[in-house]
Amino acid sequence: MTQAKPRLCFVTGTLNALAGAERMTATIANALAEQGYTVTILSLWDPASCFALNPAIRHETLFVQCPSFKRAYMATVAGIRRHLKKHRIDILVQVDTMLSLFALPAALGLGVRHIAWEHCHFDEDLGRRARRWARRLAARYCTHVVVLTERDRKRWLEALSPRSSVVYIPNPLPFALPAQPAPRTTKTVLAVGRLVHTKGFDVLLNAWALVTQRMPDWELIIVGEGEERHVLEALRDRLGLGTNVMLPGALSDITKAYEQASIFCLSSRYEGFGLVLIEAMAFGLPIVSTACETGPRELLVDKRDAIMVAIDDHLALANALLDLISNRAEADKLARAAGEKAKLFSRERIVQAWGALLR
Structure with a gap:
């Protein structure tokens, strides 16, 4: 029975x-x-x-x-x-x-x-x-x-x-693995997260001010909403980034943002896991990430499937982004490795683990 x-x-x-x-x-x-x-x-x-x-x-x-x-x-x-x-x-x-x-x-x-x-x-x-x-x-x-x-x-x-x-x-991908990776034909760096201090978007904006000096035709899109929106908008404008930094708010369907990006950046000061990292990996995006103690340091391997930099270091973040923007071969290598790793976080695999726990 x-x-x-x-x-x-x-x-x-x-x-x-x-x-x-x-x-x-x-x-x-x-x-x-x-x-x-x-x-x-x-x-x-x-x-x-x-x-x-x-x-x-x-x-x-x-x-x-x-x-x-x-x-x-x-x-x-x-x-x-x-x-x-x-x-x-x-x-x-x-x-x-x-x-x-x-x-x-x-x-x-x-x-x-x-x-x-x-x-x-x-x-x-x-x-x-x-x-x-x-x-x-x-x-x-x-x-x-x-x-x-x-x-x-x-x-x-x-x-x-x-x-x-x-x-x-671990957390699973909240959507099915995409049939195809993102084409990465746009000049767009994507970041996703709540607009709060722990996500380090102030560091990212300071880094982006350096990136645009060499790559003025690239844009940064920060998807998310939160209490620091006005602070970040003021910093963006003070740095003269009004034309190439977009803050569109939170999106109900985040997959479109990944599909239209060429590089993903995580600038957090802290992460419990970093769900956005496996989402970006699923779309085959090369990643630049801060080396948070948990989450990024477990999910990513520096120079194998991401470039990792110290927390709160806007200069290192800028240099890593510039390296990926200017080195397509390196970006392609990281993107392929990221896409393979994302398969470990399919919903089916993680739900099996929950099922075993519940039994």
Whole structure:
């Protein structure tokens, strides 16, 4: 007799944000629903979703807007518990270790299996000291902690000696592998990410000011939205880059941007994983990336499938971009290697790993 698949709930802050964790929640939940799992997604706030969900998935919300969780702590715990009981959830996936602070007490006595899904790296708390306590809770009381890189898995084991099983499952491509790589016929460098300090777009703009001195006919497109838009626009204008730097905002279909680019650049000061890197690799784009401790340093190999430079070094970033712009043979070599590596992150491969974990 075939054992029934467990009922799953993904609990997250919101799905109404064009960001990596939210995109991955929708991607993995959809894939598991397609495989016959009963899946719900419980957003703490905002009933909207930036990402299409499989019709079989129930998406419910506790609050219309983001509340003060200090004041709404007990209401949040009670709301999660109601959802777990109503849908008879077997496995609760917390799409951020911070959610352990709510999810673990919410499920007391219900026999629910907990999986904490870490989207940062261990040594980054994103300015929230409570995240450190939440990680300790997850390491002690969750059945599994899923991390995005092998480097981070080793860091969890080294720092916490967790009772939980710490499992490395990388993010998958959120779209099918393209049938053809990007033609790379435009004079365009692409960068993608939220317009926030950690993405280092200020460094990239300073680098681009040097690139344009030698390559004035090339343009830089930075796709994304965020709180630093006005700061970055002011810097762009101060550097005299108004005609060859575009900030079109966030795009619902990012694949068009990759198709129309010739080089991809990641200028981040920090990355938990770097989903945009595997997206760019899937389109066969040569990559220039900062050597962030986790993410880029695990996903990329310098001079094999990318050129890597130090964080916060706009001169090195400019020189690497100029090298790829002026050396087509080197760019072609990196592009081929990147395209091959992208196959390791196909949705099918990663969903198989999730399926094994859930069993």
